[in-house]
Amino acid sequence: MTLTAEAPVQDSPAAGAIPSFQVTLKLRRFNPESDTEPRWEEHTLTMHGTDRVLDALHKIKWEIDGSLTFRRSCAHGICGSDAMRINGRNRLACKTLLKDLPLDKPVVVEPIKGLAVMKDLIVDMEPFYSAYKSIMPFLVTTGNDPSRERRQSPEERERFDDTTKCILCAACTTSCPVYWSDGQYFGPQAIVGAHRFIFDSRDEGAEQRLEILNDREGVWRCRTTFNCTDACPRGIEVTKAIQEVKRALLFRRV
Amino acid sequence: MQTHQYDVVIIGAGGAGMRAALEAGQRARTAVITKLYPTRSHTGAAQGGMCAALANVEDDNWEWHTFDTVKGGDFLVDQDAAEIMAKEAIDAVLDLEKMGLPFNRTPDGTIDQRRFGGHTRNHGEAAVRRACYSADRTGHMILQTLYQQCLKHEVEFFSEFYVLDLIFSEIDGERRTAGVVAYDLASGEIHVFRAKSVVFATGGAGKVYKTTSNAHTLTGDGMAIAYRRGVPLEDMEFFQFHPTGLAGLGILLSEAARGEGAILRNSEGERFMERYAPTLKDLAPRDVVARAMANEVREGRGAGPNKDYVLLDLTHLEPAHIDAKLPDITEFARTYLGIEPYTEPVPVFPTAHYAMGGIPTTVETEVLASNDHVIPGLFAAGEVACVSVHGANRLGTNSLLDINVFGRRAGIAAAAFAAKAPWVDLPESPESQTVAMLEGMRSRDDGERVAEVRRALQETMDANAQVFRSEATLKQALADIGVLRERFERVSVQDKGKRFNTDLLEALELGFLLDLAEVIVVGALERKESRGGHFREDYQNRDDVNYMRHTMAYRTVNEDGSASVRLDYKPVVITRYQPMERKF
Ligand SMILES: Cc1cc2nc3c(=O)[nH]c(=O)nc-3n(C[C@H](O)[C@H](O)[C@H](O)COP(=O)(O)OP(=O)(O)OC[C@H]3O[C@@H](n4cnc5c(N)ncnc54)[C@H](O)[C@@H]3O)c2cc1C
Ligand code: SF4
Ligand code: FES
Numbered sequence: 001m002t003l004t005a006e007a008p009v010q011d012s013p014a015a016g017a018i019p020s021f022q023v024t025l026k027l028r029r030f031n032p033e034s035d036t037e038p039r040w041e042e043h044t045l046t047m048h049g050t051d052r053v054l055d056a057l058h059k060i061k062w063e064i065d066g067s068l069t070f071r072r073s074c075a076h077g078i079c080g081s082d083a084m085r086i087n088g089r090n091r092l093a094c095k096t097l098l099k100d101l102p103l104d105k106p107v108v109v110e111p112i113k114g115l116a117v118m119k120d121l122i123v124d125m126e127p128f129y130s131a132y133k134s135i136m137p138f139l140v141t142t143g144n145d146p147s148r149e150r151r152q153s154p155e156e157r158e159r160f161d162d163t164t165k166c167i168l169c170a171a172c173t174t175s176c177p178v179y180w181s182d183g184q185y186f187g188p189q190a191i192v193g194a195h196r197f198i199f200d201s202r203d204e205g206a207e208q209r210l211e212i213l214n215d216r217e218g219v220w221r222c223r224t225t226f227n228c229t230d231a232c233p234r235g236i237e238v239t240k241a242i243q244e245v246k247r248a249l250l251f252r253r254v
Numbered sequence: 255m256q257t258h259q260y261d262v263v264i265i266g267a268g269g270a271g272m273r274a275a276l277e278a279g280q281r282a283r284t285a286v287i288t289k290l291y292p293t294r295s296h297t298g299a300a301q302g303g304m305c306a307a308l309a310n311v312e313d314d315n316w317e318w319h320t321f322d323t324v325k326g327g328d329f330l331v332d333q334d335a336a337e338i339m340a341k342e343a344i345d346a347v348l349d350l351e352k353m354g355l356p357f358n359r360t361p362d363g364t365i366d367q368r369r370f371g372g373h374t375r376n377h378g379e380a381a382v383r384r385a386c387y388s389a390d391r392t393g394h395m396i397l398q399t400l401y402q403q404c405l406k407h408e409v410e411f412f413s414e415f416y417v418l419d420l421i422f423s424e425i426d427g428e429r430r431t432a433g434v435v436a437y438d439l440a441s442g443e444i445h446v447f448r449a450k451s452v453v454f455a456t457g458g459a460g461k462v463y464k465t466t467s468n469a470h471t472l473t474g475d476g477m478a479i480a481y482r483r484g485v486p487l488e489d490m491e492f493f494q495f496h497p498t499g500l501a502g503l504g505i506l507l508s509e510a511a512r513g514e515g516a517i518l519r520n521s522e523g524e525r526f527m528e529r530y531a532p533t534l535k536d537l538a539p540r541d542v543v544a545r546a547m548a549n550e551v552r553e554g555r556g557a558g559p560n561k562d563y564v565l566l567d568l569t570h571l572e573p574a575h576i577d578a579k580l581p582d583i584t585e586f587a588r589t590y591l592g593i594e595p596y597t598e599p600v601p602v603f604p605t606a607h608y609a610m611g612g613i614p615t616t617v618e619t620e621v622l623a624s625n626d627h628v629i630p631g632l633f634a635a636g637e638v639a640c641v642s643v644h645g646a647n648r649l650g651t652n653s654l655l656d657i658n659v660f661g662r663r664a665g666i667a668a669a670a671f672a673a674k675a676p677w678v679d680l681p682e683s684p685e686s687q688t689v690a691m692l693e694g695m696r697s698r699d700d701g702e703r704v705a706e707v708r709r710a711l712q713e714t715m716d717a718n719a720q721v722f723r724s725e726a727t728l729k730q731a732l733a734d735i736g737v738l739r740e741r742f743e744r745v746s747v748q749d750k751g752k753r754f755n756t757d758l759l760e761a762l763e764l765g766f767l768l769d770l771a772e773v774i775v776v777g778a779l780e781r782k783e784s785r786g787g788h789f790r791e792d793y794q795n796r797d798d799v800n801y802m803r804h805t806m807a808y809r810t811v812n813e814d815g816s817a818s819v820r821l822d823y824k825p826v827v828i829t830r831y832q833p834m835e836r837k838f
Contacts, residue, residue: 033751050503050590062705066748066757073469076505076586078394079294095589118440119754125291138402139354149351151363157356164356164388164395168293202354 020048023098025056026106029120031067038117042106047098053086053109054093057121070121077233080169084121085110090171090231112174128170131186135194135212140205156201163196163241165234172228172238184217188228188238191219195241198248210249219245255444255685260285261672262665263434263449265417265476268295269393269657270636270664271455272400275409277665278453282672285447286409287436289416289471289759292401296457296469297657300393301508301583303385304350304654305373306343310364311383316340318376319384323652324831326372326539327610327645328786328796330489330804332827335617335641339652339659346658347386355399357388368579369513372539372649378838381537385651390508390582396654414439416759417475418691420452420483421684422629429484429623431631432678435688439759442752444685450675451668454480454613454621454634455661461763462771463606463720464712467499467506471763476638478766480613481773485621485629486806488640488824489611490770491777492787494648495721497543499605501563503590507583507602509650512536514579516568518547519599520555526564531838538838541647541787544604548721551603558601565599604721608648610787611777612640614806614824619664625806625824631671631678635664642804646786695761701746704761711738711764711771719775724791728779735772742768769809776819777805798833802826 023045030038043060054072061068070093071081077095084093087101087108101107115123166189173179173187194213198206213219219242228238262278264271267288278284288295307314319340324331351357351365358366367383375382388395404411419435433448456476460468481487497518498507512518518536520526530546531538547564556562568576568584573596576584584595593600613634615621619641620628636657643656711734718731742765749757783797784790804824811817 031751031753033753061757062703066704067751069749069754069756073290073294073471074296074299075470076299076590078299078582079290079296079469081290081294097589122754129291133405136406138406145352149348149357149365152359153363154359154361157359160356164398165391166398167298167394168291197354200354200356 020046021099021103023047023056023103024106025060026108027068028110029068030117031119049099051098052094053096053098053107054082056098057093057109069119078167080167083112083169083171083174085112090175092169092171092233095233112170114174114176114180115170125170128173128187128189131173131190132168132193134186135190136205136209137193137197139197139200139203140208141202142204150202152201159201160196160199162236163192165236166192166196167234169233171231171233175227175231177225177227178221178223182221185221186213186218188222188242191222191242191245192236192238195245198245206248210245210252213245214249219249222246255446257446257448258285259448261449262451262453262668263287263447264453264455264668265434266295266455266457266636266638267292267411268455268457268636269297269396269400269654270661271453272404273658273661274453274455274635274665274668276400276403276407277662278669279407279409281666281669284409284669285412287412287415287417287434287447289414289439289475291413292404292411293397295397296472297654298394298397299467299469299506300396300654301390301506302510302513303368303370303387303392303651304347304396304658305370305384305651306347306386306655307340307384308344308347308365308367308386310360311367313375314382314384316343318374318382319343321377321831322373323643323649324645325378325836326649327647328836329798329802329831329833330492330642330645330785330826332642333829333831334827335643337829338617339643339655342659343655346655346662350396350399350658353399353403355388355395357386368510369537370650371509371512371537371543372534373651378533381534385510385513387510389578390510390580393654396658412436412445415445417479418762419688420479421446421680422483423678423681425678429629430678431629432680433684435685437688437692437759439754439756442755444689446680446685448680450672450677451631451633453664453668454638455636455664456638458609458637459767459770460606460609462712462715462767462774464709464716465499465504465603466606467496467504468606473763473766474609474770475763475766476634477612478769480621481769481809484809485623486614486808486822487611487773488614488804488806489642489777490609490773490807491781491805492610492646493606493774494540494608494610494787495544495604496540496607497547497604498566498602500586500590501558501601501603504605505586505590506605506607507566507586507600508580509540511566511568511580511583514575515571516566518543519565519567520550521557521561522555526550526555534838539647539649541789542838544721545789547604563601563603566602567599568595569597569599606720608653609637610640610642610644610646610648612638615639615641617641617663618667619660620667625822631675633664633668635660646788691762692758695745695747696750696758698744698746701744702741704745704747704757704764707738707741707745708764708767711735711767715771719778722789722791723778725779728775731775732772732779735768735775739768773807773819776821777807780821781805802833
């Protein structure tokens with residue numbers, strides 16, 4: 001099915017530089033209430049300079065087919081709701097500008113892989129969140145709390161800065177071939193979540209977390225394919241974080 | 255349908271909801287119901303900081319902070335509440351640090367602090383470093399840290415559950431809170447939650463406007479649900495327009511940019527804030543800066559091909575400094591406008607940002623039924639509430655503070671109430687109204703599109719009830735809202751299914767927005783003065799004789815069954831500071 005929606009070109013200042021253009025979206029759709037198996041659907045739309053894939057999805061939902069279903073909230077890459085596979089790569093729809101994609105062929109949009117599809121672009125997030133929970137993602141300390149703040153030097157703070165940026169979007173975990181083929185592997189995000197605490201000078205739970213990650217399904221499953229680092233919309237060096245956790249395990253030195 | 259029973263039910267898992275849950279969960283059987291997974295709440299979008307007079311980097315104290323809050327709010331702030339917030343701020347920040355929040359640090363390892371609009375030393379002498387921060391991701395860190403603590407304490411979440419109604423029971427002629435009705439997005443099933451205490455922590459309503467820094471999901475659900483059940487809404491005409499939204503998009507560039515030295519310029523390259531606020535300049539309170547920007551554009555000094563924005567200039571700052579202190583927001587400029595902030599100024603224009611008004615509460619977060627009665631068992635905290643610590647204009651970094659201070663208080667108060675209150679019986683089929691509303695919407699075959707009605711609403715609000723308002727524009731908005739209400743009656747959704755029917759939920763959210771837009775406009779029309787975020791071109795001065803009072807809006811049902819807004823007023827609590835003219 002191909003549908004075309006015409007819309008007036010918005011006269012927004014930012015759009016001035018780049019004219020409007022045609023884009024075809026090829027969507028992977030599945031509604032378990034009516035479909036027996038997933039299907040492909042195409043829409044050709046007129047979009048503008050600063051429009052993102054999320055804007056195109058909204059245009060379809062709001063003007064053509066209200067049943068198209070996806071998650072989204074913040075619309076600027078901060079809430080982690082709209083990770084999806086766009087032209088075969090995991091990205092946030094709200095951070096992917098259409099003009100940066102090759103527009104001579106359809107933009108292919110599918111749900112992220114490795115988690116059960118619930119409807120259209122929505123997947124079951126529960127296994128992803130349970131993996132995160134399993135690595136004790138909270139500060140572990142012993143003894144009484146000090147009356148003021150715990151001291152931490154700017155250098156100590158910097159040590160784990162990269163992994164504090166994670167927005168739990170699942171782009172990394174669902175780009176990992178090991179995760180696709182092995183339902184038990186924690187996946188890269190859980191290791192990122194653990195890294196954030198293992199390398200925090202205030203934390204005293206590193207031993208326990210390393211023990212959890214040393215498990216059969218833990219960090220050793222990683223085959224360093226770098227898919228996760230490429231996928232991360234926050235620019236976190238996921239593979240590096242995993243390597244640092246592996247090294248910490250080998251030398252038990254944080 | 256399923257029924258659950260909890261001592262305390264908290265609606266919303268942003269900063270306010272999760273801070274409340276950490277307290278309530280350790281004292282009473284608690285559930286958190288949230289339409290988004292907790293870490294997707296819009297608290298995560300907050301950038302610049304959370305203020306507290308820690309005095310880590312320079313002299314400061316909570317009394318100065320209270321004064322700034324009162325003055326910044328153009329004296330509509332309840333001063334007892336502001337004082338509590340400024341005092342408890344210090345522990346609120348230290349608590350977060352102990353929970354693990356990775357604040358930026360000073361060289362000697364304490365929490366670093368920076369400047370932010372309206373925060374001053376010694377009652378306005380000069381800007382003070384009061385904002386505690388974590389780069390320009392402070393809200394993200396607060397949200398993640400509170401979520402991590404909730405996991406540690408095994409808080410029970412019902413994620414992707416939409417609360418759609420509040421249940422009251424009448425006992426001895428008094429309204430008592432009995433629970434809420436929720437809708438499970440995944441299955442389409444209705445769940446009734448019976449509870450002794452209900453805490454609203456559902457956040458803001460920025461989607462009333464077209465240009466906004468708020469998420470698609472910030473549709474004011476909690477405010478509208480309470481209002482429909484007869485709870486008043488306070489000071490809704492006060493909406494904050496943040497000066498620096500990315501032009502045309504509304505995505506926020508934090509005030510932290512100006513705190514770190516960025517400057518606003520017009521098309522002539524002039525640092526125009528020197529004319530409007532000689533002392534604080536670019537760091538004057540937001541209402542002052544937003545109006546100055548809009549005025550520059552109106553008078554023909556806007557930049558760009560259509561002269562419809564001004565420029566935020568960071569080019570004199572060291573790239574390394576920008577990377578260290580403002581990494582995310584400079585990335586927004588690159589990603590969404592293709593602008594390199596190291597070398598080019600960034601196009602910006604005011605964006606609808608924060609609802610100062612909301613569900614009125616006492617300082618213990620109990621919800622008011624009227625000026626002097628509370629509704630037993632009902633609490634509210636965060637952007638959904640109006641304590642009122644923000645008055646007519648919120649200072650930057652005071653909301654992340656508000657959600658922590660009053661979120662904590664709400665959790666404690668809700669648990670304490672549940673410990674002593676008896677169970678209230680649910681009325682017969684409490685879900686019937688919600689089911690009827692859902693089925694009505696789902697079964698209508700052909701009609702108006704939700705998106706079109708919503709767009710028309712947002713456009714009239716941007717055109718007529720934004721930075722500049724007048725009787726004529728507000729009347730226009732009110733007339734438009736009337737027409738849109740009728741169109742809303744004919745709205746139909748295309749998705750008729752049960753599972754993940756976001757089409758249906760967007761329709762209900764639009765209903766909430768329409769109710770709130772009407773309350774905003776009616777309040778603004780009646781407030782014939784200019785104060786903080788509310789500026790009337792036809793009444794340009796503050797009028798303390800007639801309007802030094804909070805607006806209380808009640809929904810009344812007319813004889814013909816239609817509903818309208820009835821306005822009443824509530825005195826402002828004044829303790830230390832007598833109103834004076836604001837000069838910055
Ligand atoms: C871009 C941006 C930057 C900001 N920067 C700062 C800053 O630097 N400093 C500062 O102090 N303030 C800042 N603010 C303001 C501040 O972030 C917010 O006011 C504050 O985070 C609101 O928190 P909250 O907990 O009240 O609501 P939110 O975090 O918005 O959470 C609302 C919760 O309610 C739930 N919910 C809503 N409706 C329903 C329903 N019907 N049923 C069930 N659940 C529901 C949602 O799922 C969500 O969990 C900023 C705001 C924005 C938009
Ligand atoms: S590490 Fe990056 S890709 Fe993975 S969940 Fe976090 S933000 Fe998303
Ligand atoms: S919608 Fe929030 S990250 Fe894309």
